[in-house]
Amino acid sequence: MGTSSRLQLQRTDFQWTGLREKDFEMDKFVIRGGNPLLGTIHVSGAKNSALPLMAAALLTDEQVILENIPQVRDIQTERNLLAAMGATVELGYGKAQHRTIIQCDKVLNPEASYELVKTMRASTLVLGPLVARFGRARVSLPGGCAIGARPIDLHIKGLERLGATMTVEHGYVEAKADRLRGGEIAFDKISVTGTEDLLMAATLADGDTIMQNCAREPEVVDLANLLIKMGANIEGAGTSTIRIKGVAKLHGAKHRIIPDRIEAGTFIVAGALNGGDLHVVGCDPSHLTVVLQKLEEVGVKITKTADGVRVQSEGSLKAADVATEEYPGFPTDMQAQFMALATQAEGTSIITENIFENRFMHAQEMLRMGANIKIEGRRAIVRGKTLLSGAAVLASDLRASASLVLAALVADGETIIDRVYHIDRGYEQIEEKLKGVGAQIRRIGELLPKRAGVVTKG
Ligand code: EPZ
DSSP states (O other): OOOOOEEEEEETTSSSSSOGGGBBOOOEEEEEEEOOOOOEEEEEEEHHHHHHHHHGGGGGGSSSSESSOOOOOOHHHHHHHHHHHOEEEEEEEEEEOOOEEESSSSSSOOOOOOOHHOOGGGGGGGGHHHHHSSSSEEEEEOOOBBBOOOOOOOHHHHHTTTTTTEEEEEEEEEEEEEBBOOEEEEEEOOOHHHHHHHHHTTTTTTTHHHHHHHOOOOOHHHHHHHHHTTTTTEETTBBBEEEEEESSSSOEEEEEBBBHHHHHHHHHHHHHHGEEEEEEEEGGGOHHHHHHHHHHHHHOOOEEEETEEEEESSOOOOOEEBBBBBBTOOOOGGGGHHHHHHHHHEEEEEEEOOOOOTOOOOHHHHTTTEEEOOOOOOTTEEEOOOOOOEEEEOOOOOHHHHHHHHHHHSBEEEEEOTTTHHTTTTTHHHHHHTTTTTEEEEEEEEEOGOOOOOOOOO
């Protein structure tokens, strides 16, 4: 191994040898555009299901086994968060595994520190389970992120409705309750993790809880299915009204996480570029109805197969408008990816972002690649078809970075995407998966001087 202080290495040399993100100054992707994606690409388990379901293990002192866990950074963060509280968390990605076994029989410290929460706001999902099981919780306020302010007022109000005493000071929210009591909660706004947090809390409350204006995402249903396996009494998950009869105790369970509908949607859009013919397997098309219809409107051929979705494109695409809505509407997490597609469609596409206040960061980077995009408040007006040219671009958040990969796949020449640690949060080895269907993509990582030379292959 070279001894130069800054090694240019392929990340695959490491295969997770225990190196941590901070050992890499900044991973980059180098992508050469133009290749149609052909063949079969596999979808991993849903990150946004695994995160609440791992938190649900806090509700029992027995083992919870979750399968089909994606190998992404946010899962490692959640593992560290639970372990810091005293939970035992096994996490294995061996060939057949992708499994975690969690046991929270020795949780001594029901706290989520700023250090961990600032890297992943979904850490607030431990708030409800902690106060429900241990009577107290201290969780750092997540703060905003690239896409918006991301408050958790609905989580706090909901727990107050269940009898918790909530205090917010020094950047932390504290919850206390001898035992939560059932109540009525009507969410001012539809919140996915707000619904999930309160659903978990209500399972151990004394009495019945009715929650209205709930999120209806498949990940909420997946959480309810695990909780019911653990002994919870829940009706209505997946609708806007959920009824929970509190129980005294929950027991362990084993559950397989649903596939990641956003990863699947991202690959389906990738298959629509450059006249591809891609079979996206392991996804559930019923989780993507609106997205698939929109792609057909754009002129892409969609075929539902026994184990996923086949996407075929002749190359010419038509402009279409999109407005993000809560599930089952067009997902905000697919907005950036659709924008990349819209740059290749003939005509003007109007994209309206109704969920988050600042989720067009990817547009600035696409403009640098030659896209014709005008931002007017919550609307982006995309004029196509424009020939994109490869450029050095910067990832700002998880889905923005995915959209830049898509733009690079269709751009003329080479694109270098910096800060791809954002994409590693929610996409399992995306470069390997895309390479497997014909994309010209590789990852380069620079090691910090202190770590150079100590890495061994394999
Ligand atoms: C979940 O975030 C997802 N994350 C997000 O995915 C996704 O974009 C979002 O739902 C919307 O679908 C996980 O599931 C871990 P919200 P969440 O609460 O729950 C406002 C990704 O890319 N709000 O549904 O945090 C909020 O500001 C990530 O994988 C409040 O005002 O989103 C937003 O405008 C990004 N007060 C709206 O509600 C609150 O207490 C919807 O947010 C909570 C939310």
